[in-house]
Amino acid sequence: MKLETIINQPVIEVERFDLRPLRPSDVGLIAMNLSDPRVALNTSSIPHPMPPGMVEAMIARAQAEDRIEDFWAMDGIKSGAPEVMGVISLVRLNREQSEVGYWVAPAFWNSGVASEAVEALMAANPQNCRTIFASVFQDNAASARVLTNCGFQYLGDAESFSVARNAKVPTWTYSLKRD
Numbered sequence: 001m002k003l004e005t006i007i008n009q010p011v012i013e014v015e016r017f018d019l020r021p022l023r024p025s026d027v028g029l030i031a032m033n034l035s036d037p038r039v040a041l042n043t044s045s046i047p048h049p050m051p052p053g054m055v056e057a058m059i060a061r062a063q064a065e066d067r068i069e070d071f072w073a074m075d076g077i078k079s080g081a082p083e084v085m086g087v088i089s090l091v092r093l094n095r096e097q098s099e100v101g102y103w104v105a106p107a108f109w110n111s112g113v114a115s116e117a118v119e120a121l122m123a124a125n126p127q128n129c130r131t132i133f134a135s136v137f138q139d140n141a142a143s144a145r146v147l148t149n150c151g152f153q154y155l156g157d158a159e160s161f162s163v164a165r166n167a168k169v170p171t172w173t174y175s176l177k178r179d
Contacts, residue, residue, distance in 0.1 A: 012072065012121060014116050014117065016076060016078075016079045016081070017075055017079060017081065017117075019073070019075070019088065020072060021062065021070075021073075022058075022063070024059055026059065027055050027056055027059065029082055029083060029084035030055045030058070030073075031050065031054075033084065033086070033103070034046050034103075035048075037164070039103050039105070040163075041162070044160045044163065046163065046164060047164055048163075069092070070090050070127065071088075072087065072089070072117075072121070074088065074108075076113075081108075085113055086103055086104035086105055086114065087102065087103060088100065088121055089101050089102070090121065090126070097130065097132070098127050098129045098131075099132070099133045100121065100132055100134045101134070102143075109142070114143070114146045115146045118146055122151070122176060125178060130178050131175055132152075132176045133173065134173070134174045134175075135160060135172065135173045135174065137160075137169045138169075138172055144172055147174045152175060152176045153175055154174055155174060155175050156172075157170060158170075
């Protein structure tokens with residue numbers, strides 16, 4: 001038997017699911033969801049098709065002691081849903097700032113999972129940030145609604161390179177100020 005290492009990162013309880021650190025046993029569900037082009041095309045960093053070993057490398061980065069990004073699985077096991085309905089992360093920037101990013105499996109789109117995850121992570125504020133940034137592709141209005149519903153304010157337009165699209169994509173940038 002091999003025990004899985006859980007890194008120093010909080011579990012955040014939400015009514016329908018828990019946000020918990022990634023673990024090696026998540027590889028299959030994460031890979032299945034990330035291999036869906038609809039997921040990859042809505043992110044800047046997930047390639048399509050996905051290369052072998054990418055998810056294992058992501059989980060290894062998530063468990064590294066010197067990581068700059070914390071990842072949480074949206075684990076729905078307590079309500080009979082899959083162990084990975086999506087993933088949300090916070091990247092440490094500087095000056096008490098972070099950037100949130102997330103994806104949700106298509107089976108859970110328009111179910112409120114993303115909004116609940118973002119809201120819970122912002123309330124927990126595990127990195128003790130004063131400002132949290134986010135950006136979404138302009139052709140992903142659902143993700144923009146998640147952010148505005150969670151109190152994020154629109155900052156402006158920009159663009160970001162999408163690995164899956166192999167192109168620069170127009171984005172909307174948002175921030176959330178913490179007291």
